[in-house]
Amino acid sequence: xxxxxxxxxxxxxxxxxxxxxxxxxxxxxxxxxxxxxxxxxxxxxxxxxxxxxxxxxxxxxxxxxxxxxxxxxxxxxxxxxxxxxxxxxxxxxxxxxxxxxxxxxxxxxxxxxxxxxxxxxxxxxxxxxx
Amino acid sequence: xxxxxxxxxxxxxxxxxxxxxxxxxxxxxxxxxxxxxxxxxxxxxxxxxxxxxxxxxxxxxxxxxxxxxxxxxxxxxxxxxxxxxxxxxxxxxxxxxxxxxxxxxxxxxxxxxxxxxxxxxxxxxxxxxxxxxxxxxxxxxxxxxxxxxxxxxxxxxxxxxxxxxxxxxxxxxxxxxxxxxxxx
Numbered sequence: 280x281x282x283x284x285x286x287x288x289x290x291x292x293x294x295x296x297x298x299x300x301x302x303x304x305x306x307x308x309x310x311x312x313x314x315x316x317x318x319x320x321x322x323x324x325x326x327x328x329x330x331x332x333x334x335x336x337x338x339x340x341x342x343x344x345x346x347x348x349x350x351x352x353x354x355x356x357x358x359x360x361x362x363x364x365x366x367x368x369x370x371x372x373x374x375x376x377x378x379x380x381x382x383x384x385x386x387x388x389x390x391x392x393x394x395x396x397x398x399x400x401x402x403x404x405x406x407x408x409x
Numbered sequence: 410x411x412x413x414x415x416x417x418x419x420x421x422x423x424x425x426x427x428x429x430x431x432x433x434x435x436x437x438x439x440x441x442x443x444x445x446x447x448x449x450x451x452x453x454x455x456x457x458x459x460x461x462x463x464x465x466x467x468x469x470x471x472x473x474x475x476x477x478x479x480x481x482x483x484x485x486x487x488x489x490x491x492x493x494x495x496x497x498x499x500x501x502x503x504x505x506x507x508x509x510x511x512x513x514x515x516x517x518x519x520x521x522x523x524x525x526x527x528x529x530x531x532x533x534x535x536x537x538x539x540x541x542x543x544x545x546x547x548x549x550x551x552x553x554x555x556x557x558x559x560x561x562x563x564x565x566x567x568x569x570x571x572x573x574x575x576x577x578x579x580x581x582x583x584x585x586x587x588x589x590x591x592x593x
Contacts, residue, residue: 283586290535291555296446302463303445306470307438313471314434
């Protein structure tokens with residue numbers, strides 16, 4: 280090591296370090312803001328997840344209702360007495376088909392809603408991870 | 410939380426780091442208080458602007474808060490944080506597309522505002538002399554002479570090729586020698 284290298288190292292070692300002129304407080308404020316934002320994002324994520332689950336359950340219920348009516352019609356066609364009795368009180372095939380299509384279209388809008396909720400949840404999750 | 414029982418002012422740095430890893434913001438604040446001088450001085454030597462250096466130091470501390478769980482042992486904090494600071498600096502320079510920008514051939518700095526205290530050592534002119542180096546030279550010289558890192562360690566922390574690091578250290582040191590000569 281030359282004399283100059285030694286002088287350089289000494290100069291670096293003796294160099295002035297800035298005083299804490301509010302810097303630490305500024306960092307602490309930044310960290311607190313970041314944590315608050317993470318909490319908000321986490322809350323948004325939970326809300327979206329609950330919304331998605333509720334929408335999924337509702338859509339499942341609608342589809343089950345539509346399929347349940349159709350199955351009832353099938354049993355009636357097999358000549359089961361009790362089912363025949365049910366068929367006599369069941370709506371006509373046309374009405375069932377119309378009802379099923381109506382449920383399906385309602386289900387489609389639910390599926391779209393689920394997709395949107397899941398996408399929102401995913402975005403919120405991603406943002407909270409970042 | 411264990412850190413709530415810490416006397417922050419008297420706690421060891423290791424205890425503060427462990428508490429901060431458990432998301433204790435007060436412990437991290439105390440850690441920042443203790444390390445801010447070193448971190449800001451390091452970044453001020455790398456940057457030409459004190460304001461920019463302080464902004465980068467703040468970014469580096471916030472990144473450190475986010476990644477503290479990745480720190481394996483408290484003893485590794487200085488080297489671990491230095492890496493974050495250097496990466497933050499390099500990212501900022503890449504955004505400015507200025508990392509390898511060279512300046513004109515160095516010429517000795519007139520020491521018209523040198524005080525007698527400054528003449529006794531080169532410490533006041535060191536900052537001015539560093540400002541005359543290119544970004545890459547300043548970075549390599551600071552890490553080598555200021556932080557005591559070897560060429561291989563600088564390669565590891567900056568991602569620059571070994572030959573480039575050696576060249577920047579050599580050229581930067583040579584420029585500093587010529588720049589500081591009138592004051593020494």
